[in-house]
Amino acid sequence: MNDMTPTREQREAKLEGMGCKRKRVEDIRFTQGKGNYVDDLKLPGMLHGDFVRSPHAHARVKSINSEEALKVPGVLAVITAETLKTVNLAWMPTLAGDVQMVLADGKVLFQNQEVAFVVATDRYAADDGINKVVVEYEPLPVVIDPFKAMDADAPVLREDLAGKTSGAHGPRKHHNHVFEWTIGDKDLTDAAFNKAEVKIKEMISYHRTHPSPLETCQCVCSFDKIRGELSIWGTFQAPHVIRTVVALIAKIPEHKIHVISPDIGGGFGNKVGAYPGYICAAVASIVTGKPVKWVEDRIENLTATSFARDYHMTTEIAATKEGKVTGLRVHVLADHGAFDACADPSKWPAGFFNIVTGSYDFPTAHVAVDGIYTNKAPGGVAYRCSFRVTEAAYCIERGMDILAQKLGMDPAELRLKNFIKPEQFPYHSALGWEYDSGDYHTAMKKMMESVDYAGLRKEQAAQRAAFKRGETREIMGLGVSFFTEIVGAGPSKNCDILGIAMFDSCEIRMHPTGAGIARVGSKSQGQGHETTWAQIIATEIGIPADDIMVEEGNTDTAPYGLGTYGSRSTPVAGAAIAMAARKIKAKAQMIAAYKLEVHEGDLEWDIDGFRVKGLPEKTMSMKDICWAAYNSVPPGMEPGLEAVSYYDPPNMTYPFGAYICVMNIDVDTGVYRIRRFYALDDCGTRINPMIIEGQVHGGLTEAFAIAMGQEIRYDDEGNVVTGSFMDFFMPTAVETPHWETDFTVTPSPHHPIGAKGVGESPNVGGVPAFSNAVNDAFSFLGSTHIQMPHDYWRNWRTAKELGVFA
Template identity: 65%
Template structure:
C-alpha cells in the first residue's frame, strides 16, 4: 500500500521510460485520420492540369470539353484567380510563386489549371479534357548555365528588379547572395597554409517522399464566413496566418487542422498551389473541396531538397590542424524561391559547415539561382541546409586526411572542439551549447574494433584476387536544430518560438495543447512523459493535442528537429508554472510555508516528515475547490518558449562496406551509429527515430536522385524508379549513445530525429570513397549506385573483367 519511491517513479512513466506509444491504438486498427480519410457532406474533388513542358508560353486554355463532362462544376485558371489577386502567392522565402501558371510555365508538372468535379474519377477525366496550347521555350536545367550572360530570362515577372528579398541580384536568374564569416581571414589562412585541399561536390536534388502525399479538404461556410481546412501541414498555424493574409478572412475565422500525417520529412512545410486552389474553389462553389495529389505529382512538383553545387577549400598545418575553411555554393532553387527557411537565412543554417571542429577562420557564400525545375529546397529530415553543410565539411576533412596520409579518426580527434571549450563560438557565428566529441569517438572506435577493421582492409588491398573492395566510413557530425531564437529566426515575421498550454483537471488528469504537429514522432507519448516527470502525474492520464489552430496555442510547427528543443522546453516551462502554483496550494493544505516543502516524484512533503504530504493529484482537487484565499481557482498554464539558442546534437557514425569488383554493388556490412541528443525522453522512440533516419540517409546516399534531361523533363518520378529501399535492401543498424545535456534547455534535451539522416549520408560516401582511397580517389558523387561505382572501378582499373 505504501508504494516505494521506485514504484512511484515507475508508475509515472515519465522521462527516460521506454513508454509504449499512445497513438498506436488507432493506427493499428486502421482508425487513423489522415486527410484523404476525411469526408464531408457535399464534398467535391479537385484535380490539377499540369504542364508537360519545363518552359513554355501558354497561348490559350480551352475549358469547353472539360466543362461538358457531366459532374464537372468548374475549371479554374490564372485568369480566374486574377480578380481575387490569388494567381500569385508570396513564398516563405520572400519570393512569389504562381498559384496557377500566369501566361508562362516555369517547370514540368507546374500547375496550369484546376478542375472541380463531383468525384475524383470525373475530375481525373476532366483534367485530360482541358486543352492547353503551349509555345515551348528553351529550358535551363543547369544553374551554372542559368548564370551565363546569354541565358534565357526565366522569371519575366521580376524584370528590372535588381533587389530581391535578400539583397542584390546580379543576373535575371540570380536570386540572392548570402555570406557568413570573414572572407579576408579565410583567404589569409589559405594563403599561408602549409597544406591546402580543394574539392568540388554536388549534392543532388532529392525528394523527401513521405508515404502519404500532400492534400487538403477545404470547407468554406458562407453563412458564418468561416473557413476550415484539413491539410497535410507540418506548420498549421503559419498556414492559417498566410491564408488569412491572402484571403482577407480574419485569422479567427480561419481554422487549419493537421490531422494524422503520414510522414512529412520537410515535404509538408511549404504552402502549395493545390491548397490555395482548393480553398478558392470551396469559397467560390460554397462546398467542401478535396485535393489529394498522386505520387507522381508529389515527387515532381512539391518541395524537393538539396541541389547544392558546393566547392570547399581547407587550409591546414602539416600535422593536420585545420586553420581555415572557405566554401562556395551554387544553390539551385528551381523556378520560384519557395525554400522554407527562417526569413533571414536564405541558405538556412548552412554556416554550421565548420562542423565539429575548432576552425579559427572560415567564410561561406551561397548564391541562389532560378532554373526550370520545381521549386523547393526543403529541409529533408534535417535542420535547414544542415545536411549539405555536414556533407561538405565531412568530405573535406576526409580529403585532407588523405592528402596528409593521416587516419580519418586521427585527423578528427586532432581538430575536435574540446569538451572544455563549450560553449564554443564558431568562426561562422554559432555558439555551440555542449559536446564531448572525443569520448564519443573513442566509444565507437572501441566498439567496432577500428584497428582490426583497418588491418582487414590492408590485407584485402594487398590481395589482387579479392572479389571485393572494403571501405570504412567515419563521420563526426554536429547538427544545429531547434530554430530558433526569435531575435534571429522568424517565418514571415513570426518569431520561431513554440508553445504549450496545460490544464490539470480536478481529478488529476491533464490535457496539453501544443503548437507543433507530429508526423510519426510520437508527440502524444513523449510530451506526456515530460509533464509526468515535471508534475508527478502519470503520463497515462495526460492527453496531448496538437494540429488544430482553433484549440492549440500558436506555434511554428514541426520541422528542423524543433519539437523537443523548442516545444519540449515550452512544456517544461508551462509545467513549472503549474508546479509553482501547486506548491503554494500544497503549503496551504499542509499549513506550512512553501520553504518547508520538498518535492519528491509525485508529491510535496513536509521536510523531515514523510507522512505529511500532498500529492499533485490532491493538489489538483484542491485547486478547484479550496485554493488559498486570494488565489485564482484552477490549475493551468500557458508558455510561449523563445529559445535562447539553438541546440547542437552530435554523433559519431561508422560504416563498413564491401564493393563487388564485378558489378559495383555496395553491400553495407556494418553501420554503427552513436548519437548524443542530450537528455533522452523515451529511449524506444529515440531508437526508432534513428533507425528511420539512417534508412532515409541510406536511400539518399545510395540511390535517390531527381534528374532532368536537357529539356527539363523529370526522370524517374514514380516509385518504380525513385529509390525507397525495401526491407531487403535496408541494412541492419547498430545504435549507441552518450548523453551530454544542453545547458540552456530546461530539461537538457537536444532533439534527435534528423541527426541520423544528416550524419549517415556522408558516412556512406566516406565508406565508398575509402574503398578506393588506396587508388588515389578522394571523392565520388552521390548517389552511389552500382552503375556509378562500377565506372569508378573501371577508371581505377580494378573492375573484374
C-alpha cells in the first residue's frame, strides 16, 4: 500500500452513510427557488377552478343560480352537486369510513363548505365568476359546542344518515353520534378505582388546531380523452393511495391514472386525505377536456381542509398513597366536525389513542371514545402525529402532573417511580400494544442532570416566595414531559387503509458505472428523504450517497407505498430500503465470489466492497461489482443489479423522549417568556443527526405554537374567527424560543437498522411540556388544570381568577 491508498476512515467518510451529518441535497434547489411545486406547473390550455363557499355553518341550500356567473368573460362552467350526480360523485367516501359531500347537496354543514366550482380561463375570471353565483340559503340552528351535540333536542346535522343506527365503526347512539370505540378491561379498571387510595379526575381538552403547511392543498388534473388517461399532479402525502381512491370512485382503470406528487411545501397530515377540490378539478378536466388547476388559498386551507385534535378527554388516574399508579380511565368526546374525515388506519377510528398509558406501568386501563358531528370543518387529521398520539401524550402527561400535585410529589419523581423498567421490554401495555424497547430512566435522569433540575426547583421556590412578598410580578413554571410515541404504521395484522396493508417499498437499480437510483413508496414533504434514504443505501452497499439518486412521488415509477405521515417513513420505508439494499449486496457477493474465484463464504464485507478473508489485498469494490453485473455474472445468473423490497413491519416502533420547559409569566399582562427548552429524543439509530435536529426544531416550534396560542376557534354561530395568519398564531423566528437538543440511543430490536422515526416526537412531547410549564407556574396559587391555548389574555384571566389582582 502506498500513501495514496485511502484509510478506512477516509473510505467510510466518502460514503456519507448513516450517522453522517450530510447536507440536504434537495436544499440546493429549494434555496435557489428552483423547487418544482404543483403551482409551478403550467400546461397548455390549462383552466383554473375555484369554489363558491358557504357563509353559513348550517343552512338549507334553496337554490343555486349560475346564470350571471356564466356571463363573466372567461368563465366556462359552474359545477354543482347536481352536475356531480350525473357522474355519481356528489359524495365521496372518507378514509374513516364516512361519506362527505363534494359539493353542497341540499344543505351546508360548516362555514366555507364547498358549494359550487367555477371553471375559468384564469384565476381572476374564476373569482369574478364566484362573486356572480347566487346561492339562496335558509339558515338552520347550529351545533358548535361538542358537549351539546348529543343533547336529545340537538339539531339533526347529517340527514343522509337518517335511520342508520350503525356506522363504519359500530352502533350510533344519537343522530349526531359517529361511533363509540372502547378498549381495555372495564371491570378490572373500575375495581382498581374502587379501591384506590388516591384518585384524580380532570377534563383535559386538546383544542382544535390546524397543520397549516406553508404550501396549501392543490392539484392539476388533466384528462386525455383519446387515451382515456387521467393525470393528477397534487400535494399528496400518499400518492399511491390517491390513485387507488380515484380508481375506486371514478371508475377509471388504475393503470390509466397517473398520480404525481412533485415537491411539497410541508404536509403535517393536511395532505393525506382527499378533498373536494381534487374531485372537482378531475371532473372539470373530464368535462372540458383541458387541464384544470385548483389551488387553495390560506383562508380556505385553515377553514375547510382538515383540522386536527378537538379531543375532550375526561381523565382519571388511580394511585397508591406512595404514588404508584394502579389504573387509568379516559373518556374522550371527539369532535369530527361535519364529516368524519380522519385519515386513520381503517380499523382505528380513534387512531392509536390507546398509547395513552404512556411511559408508565399501568396494571389496568380503559378508554372509551365517542365521535360526534358538529357544524365545523370535517377531519381530525394527524397533525405531525401518528394518529391521536399527540392527544394521548397530552392527556397522560397532564394527568401525571395533576396526580403529582395531588400527592404533593415532584412530577419528575412521580414519573421515575412509574416508568416501565428497561428489563420489562418488550412490554405489553394494558391497552394492547407491545412496546419494542426503551430505557426511560436513563433518558429522564440525563435530562434532569443536563438542566440542573434540582437547582431549577430551588430557584422556583425562591421566585414564589418573592412573588408572595410582592417583590416580583413574575411566576416561574417547569414543564416536564416524558412521552412514548407509537409510530411506523404499520403491521398488516392491525393496519390498513381501504383494505391495503400499510407496508412500504423500495426499488434499487444499480447502473454499470456504480451509481444508482432508488425509488421509494414514501413521499417527502420537506423531511429530506433524498438525503437520508441515500445514506442508508450508502452504508448498506458501500456506494457513496452522492451516487444514489432518490426518487419518490410518481406512481408510474415508484413501487406501491402508503406514503409519508405518522412518522412511518423511516420505520417502514426505511426498512424496505435497507432490505432492498441487502438483496443488492447478496447478489453482489455472488458476483464478487465468481470474479475473485473464491467461495461466497470466503468473502467478508469491508466498507465499500468485499475482500477475501485472510487476504486483505484481494478485494472487489462495489463499484467494480456494478460493472461486472452488466458483463460477467456467474453462469446461470441473470445480468443486472436491481432489487425490490416490500416491507411489512412486524411491530410498530416506540420512540420516546424527555423534555423540559422553563417559563416565566408576567401576571399583569399574561405575557410569557420561554427561558429554556431542552429536548432529549431517543429515536433509536440516528441516520442523519443534522436532519434529526432540524426535525426536532420544527416540531418544537409547532408545539410551541399549539400550546401557546394556535387554535381554530368558532363563535356561537359557527363562524371561524381564526381564519387567517393574523389571528391563527403562526410564530416567526422572533417569537420562537431557542431549542437545546440532546439524545440517547435505544435501537429498535426489530427494525433492520434499528431506527424508530423522529419527525413527530417534538410535536407530541412538546405540547405537554409547554402546557405543564404554564400549569406548574400557576399551581402554587391554587389551580389544578388550565386549558390550552395559553395565550397572553388567557394567562391574565387565570391570574385574575386565582385572585392575583385582589
